[in-house]
Amino acid sequence: MRDQEPAPGHPERRLSTKEASELLGVKPETVYAYVSRGQLSSRRVPGSRSSTFDAAEVEALARRNRRESTGTPGAGSEPAVRTRLTYIDADRYYFRGVDAVDLATTHSYEEVAEWLWTGELHAGATFTAPEESLRAARRAARALPEHTGPADRLRAAAVAAAVADPLRFDLSEKAVIGTGRTLIPTLVAALPPRHPGHRDEGPLARRLWSRLSPHAPDEPSLNALNTALGLLADHDLAASTLAVRVAASARAHAYAAVSAGLGVVEGPLHGAASGLAHRLLEEVIDQGDAAPVIAEELRAGRRIPGLGHRLYPGEDPRARALFTLLADIPRAYPALAAARDVVATAARHTPLHANVDLALAVLTQSCGMAPAAGETIFAVARTAGWIAHALEEYGERPLRMRPSGLYVGPKPPRPLPVDHGHAPNGHSA
Structure with a gap:
């Protein structure tokens, strides 16, 4: 949201970060998260790193937040999605308060995912999938037409893996994290290999490499791919992540929530x-x-x-x-x-x-990859974030993601429509 100059004779009232956070009932860093999402505008104080905020905007956001928290709908209200996962500030972003670039450049993708899910760093974390999940996903992917793109294969694999998991409706934290640890390697394994020396073991970046590049991997290139996966693991409420939270709000299981994200990620303005x-x-x-x-x-x-x-x-x-x-x-x-x-x-x-x-x-x-490889990297990487957001949403009030539609159609009541080519009671005119 871009700052607007106050109209002459109508000076706007500005709030400090401390005043805005107190009015909203949130921490100061959350105020800046609202700015990054376009929910508030800010104006930098000359010669300082601090900012001021339009009091009217802050008060309106506070009213919307109160309506959402009490479940009271209102005209123009929107869900305020509080999250502990990603915070974006100016030219940096953070995973659970840790600089995301530093995290992704010094740790494996699996370790970044575990940090998002648990808030703990699990050194040496590896992801493996049960054989029944892998078989189901590969069968589903092989049944698709040869020209099928990677996004379609990933969606088919996610559905197949869900069907193979009779415990998929368990929405407990432990079960959902377990789903993340098995679903991500299942998605990768469902992609057709491009390198003859592919193996479904070792770091996830290496496994994914053999599905994307015909070249033998070298360490700098593998490191770049691993870092890309970590950097893309989450990015606040992007379109696909919002779809995941809507699905989780309706208490769809984790596989279905990820499928919702995969459905959005193929858009040319997002993952593609x-x-x-x-x-x-x-x-x-x-x-x-x-x-x-x-x-x-x-x-x-x-x-x-x-x-x-x-x-x-x-x-x-x-x-x-x-x-x-x-x-x-x-x-x-x-x-x-x-x-x-x-x-x-x-x-x-x-x-x-x-x-x-x-x-x-x-x-x-x-690296000799196809143009669609970036979309694949994005989708596999973001699955970690989708699982993390689903976990958060399962802890919220069910079905809170229910905005009110603003009806702009013809004013009711209207008479029943008539098919002028037929007489009433189904007889031809």
């Missing part, structure tokens, strides 16, 4: 965005110059994939972390140069920074 960036980079590499490629995108009225993020005024911290790792991989140099060219060229039109989709596209393009 990196595939568009991948194709863009390939065009830039082929032509040797980003300018004609960017010009064609703008001429067609399309947004430039891989640029800009509404939650970050500067460069996406996930992109920055991945670019740093990719700079140490020689075969990534052409794609990295193309990405820099895209950013610099697009900046002549609008000052947008690289987001994680562009960095993910550099990874997939340079």
